[in-house]
Amino acid sequence: MEPQPQPHNNYVALIIGVTGLTGVSLAEALSRPDCLGGPWKVYGASRRPLPAWFSPSLLHHYITLDALDTEDTRAKLSPIAHEVTHVFWVTFQIREDEETNVAMNGTMLTNVLNVLRSSPSPRLHHVTIQTGTKHYMGPINDPVRSRHLASHDPPFHESMPRLPYPNFYYALEDLVASYAPSLTYSVHRASIIIGASTRSTHNALLMLAAYAAVCRHEGLPFRYPGTRYTWEHFCDMIDAGVLAEQHVWAAVTPQAKNEAFNCTNGDFFTWKKMWKVLSEEFDVEFVDYKEEDDFDIVEMMSHKGEVWEEIVEKHGLYKTKLEEIACYPPFKVVANFKFQHVSSMNKSKEFGFLGFADSFKSVRKWVARLRHMKIIP
Template sequence: MNTPKNVALVVGANGIAGLNLIAHLETLEGWEVIGLSRRGGEARERVRFISVDLLDAEDSRRKLGGLTQVTHIFYAAYQDRPTPVELVAPNVAMLVNVVNAVEPIAKGLQHISLMQGYKVYGAHLGPFKTPARETDAHHMPPEFNVEQQDFLERLQKGKAWTWSAIRPSVVVGYAMGTPMNAALAIGIYAAMSKELGLPLRFPGPPAAYDILLDVTDARLLARATFWAATNPKSANQAFNINNGDQFRWSEMWPKIARMFDMEVAPPLPLSLVDVMADKGPLWDTMVAKHGLARNAYADINPWRHAHGVFSTNFDFLADTTKARRFGFQEHIESEVMFREIFADYRRLKVIP
């Protein structure tokens, strides 16, 4: 007898969350994956990709209108814009276009998973109540994460499928070609500093060096996302997901420096967007000297996201006891996570 198939539609397949979720799904029996992104992707045994412009409702209907076998939609797409107001229209539209194209025709649809984040709590606006909890009141709109969840809640009423909302901290893990990747930024910033004979200097203000924060391992996030989508107790719930520990950069930064065999210097506020803009020639030299994978420097652009991470000068953390109460018990020490991720980048010849 053939193993029953679940078909996962991963939206935002090339982002850090989507990429790691697909990697997890590939390890599971009985799952097939369809990845959606503008860039498409390389098909594998149980994974295929569709290149689609999710901002275009007609293109979405045309490209996705035949996906009748989808059982789970994992939505992790994101369009960046300069202001909270501008974020709403494109990010709500992409979710609506996907769901409107697939939900009416996928008669076996079981679950829609929505990737959110601490923006729900106003983390992008300034100091917010910490530790943030899923029961915290929403802040003054506009907020696209809240509007996305409201859309799913309204649509789900009376339907057999369920939804979940996953709220990670800063996501840290392996991914290339995505701008939201603090681990890649740290790895390349450290490697370049070492190449130039410099110590590893925290590039944010002194106040940011001493905040208390948590982060989310992309691999752990993938397992948590899958858990919430397949655990009946988790139906129609939101969950904070992070590593389970907290740290200060003032404690973690020297440990990261030791991972690169480097000394540490005091923090100095730097605009990574500006100081890394002219490093293309240095990168090309390093690729040749160290035999690195030929990733074009123009395609490595996590600096704006990293600048925001390292400039945050208020505590940045959320409570995860709800996920534990509902059954997700996994955790990882953040120092171990950084060490493993940098080891992956070295193994894949991304950094020396």
């Protein structure tokens, strides 16, 4: 018997933040002929032109877009507003105070949805929103509020109530929920994302790769920049590919509509064991944790911009500035948590998403990918 043709749903995706960690993996996933719900037509948008390492063949069309600018958003998205069926929101802008984050990120999403829904014959019916575990931890990056933080006890699960702090994650959830029932949505609370991009400010793997490269270049020890507690206790992460799969699954699965899901690899690690893997992958000597090794990675790396330029030149890497590819304050916060950073995946599994990854293999895979892209030595 000849194979029967698969049903064509005529789904059209718009990925906002397509050059970021999840955006790249989403573009790759949606461009595959066998993608769930596919084949898809895929548009991608970001604030800056495509970087040289991004394959334009993954997209039907790329759009340079400032979503904070109402007129620019209207001009750029109106021509495709009658086509788009799904928005994958994997972008954010961060400032020092959360009230500003609420206003900025809410404005961006509102601008995009308003244009797509203003078409005479709109097709948009689902929006996926990527947030994170700050949903359960509160304003961990706020220099004032974080001193008196009252986060939830891990493992984090989706039914936990909101914390009494401003949080732009909450604002985005409320915004997409306000469009129901004319639109459905899904919320994806990602753990520490591991992937390959120069366009994600909070890219832990690239931060650590640059740090290790500086240590190797200058003959410095590759010290862990956190506490003994986080060195020895559990943490989790999420492979950008698995996260993209969850986005797509929720976008086309009826029972996943209007729900929030944690997303981790489904396993745990200690930074002690992960540090050994990182030391091997980055070709630096493993340094065990010592109390006297306490140091400030933010302070150290703030002075290494010229060193990184030397490394880029020496190894013929893709031209980057250290301050553009690595933001160390967020990792310093993670490395100094006083609780185990772990989330439950039970709800996601109960609803039917069974994606997973081995965190150690995931790190090795993405290190190899970053090297292939000539982003790290």
